[in-house]
Amino acid sequence: MSWATIERHILVFHNNWINTKIKCFLIHYLPLALIILYGFGFYIIVIFFSSCENEFDYTQNWCAYPCYFSQKSIMMYDALFNCLLPTPLIIITNSLLIIRVVKQKQRLHQHIKWKKHRKMILQTISCSAFFLLFSLPMTSLILTHLCGIPYEATGQVELYFYFISYFINIFIPFICLGLSPEIWIKVKRKIQRPTNRITIVNNTLRQITMKQRAFEL
Numbered sequence: 020m021s022w023a024t025i026e027r028h029i030l031v032f033h034n035n036w037i038n039t040k041i042k043c044f045l046i047h048y049l050p051l052a053l054i055i056l057y058g059f060g061f062y063i064i065v066i067f068f069s070s071c072e073n074e075f076d077y078t079q080n081w082c083a084y085p086c087y088f089s090q091k092s093i094m095m096y097d098a099l100f101n102c103l104l105p106t107p108l109i110i111i112t113n114s115l116l117i118i119r120v121v122k123q124k125q126r127l128h129q130h131i132k133w134k135k136h137r138k139m140i141l142q143t144i145s146c147s148a149f150f151l152l153f154s155l156p157m158t159s160l161i162l163t164h165l166c167g168i169p170y171e172a173t174g175q176v177e178l179y180f181y182f183i184s185y186f187i188n189i190f191i192p193f194i195c196l197g198l199s200p201e202i203w204i205k206v207k208r209k210i211q212r213p214t215n216r217i218t219i220v221n222n223t224l225r226q227i228t229m230k231q232r233a234f235e236l
Contacts, residue, residue, distance in 0.1 A: 021105040024112040156180040
């Protein structure tokens with residue numbers, strides 16, 4: 020989500036950066052691939068190849084945290100870089116995007132296709148707002164723990180905050196689909212194509228049958 024908000028600046032104000040296949044690969048596909056590889060690589064290493072040993076308690080209602088949280092340096096890096104940093108980054112980049120759009124609209128209104136960019140900006144802001152709505156409680160909780168507040172002080176609130184954060188992975192795809200009507204148009208076309216072909220075949224068979232009957236008569 021953080022990279023998506025940054026990439027919107029490129030798509031709106033620096034469209035020439037992705038006007039070739041090489042540039043599109045370097046600006047769009049390569050960063051996404053690196054982010055995915057980083058996520059998988061980091062958590063595979065710290066969970067499965069850490070020097071500590073995970074303890075499993077199947078009587079608990081939810082998973083607490085992996086054992087690498089006991090290693091302060093890794094826990095601080097994960098909390099600050101992977102959990103806390105994306106939230107202010109999303110807020111800052113979206114705010115800057117709105118400011119840049121307003122300023123550019125005042126200066127170069129005739130040189131920018133605002134209808135096209137307005138849709139893109141609204142999609143990004145809507146997805147980011149949904150992301151922040153469910154991630155801010157958990158992010159705030161992590162920040163309070165880093166400031167010294169013990170885990171036991173939050174009680175059941177901690178359980179609900181961590182549970183709410185999982186709604187991001189569940190609902191973000193539906194939010195993206197809802198904000199992309201062109202996808203629904205493509206889906207409808209693919210669904211309607213077999214029906215149209217069947218109708219054409221049925222009409223053709225009817226015409227052939229009618230001709231055969233006419234010939235027999």
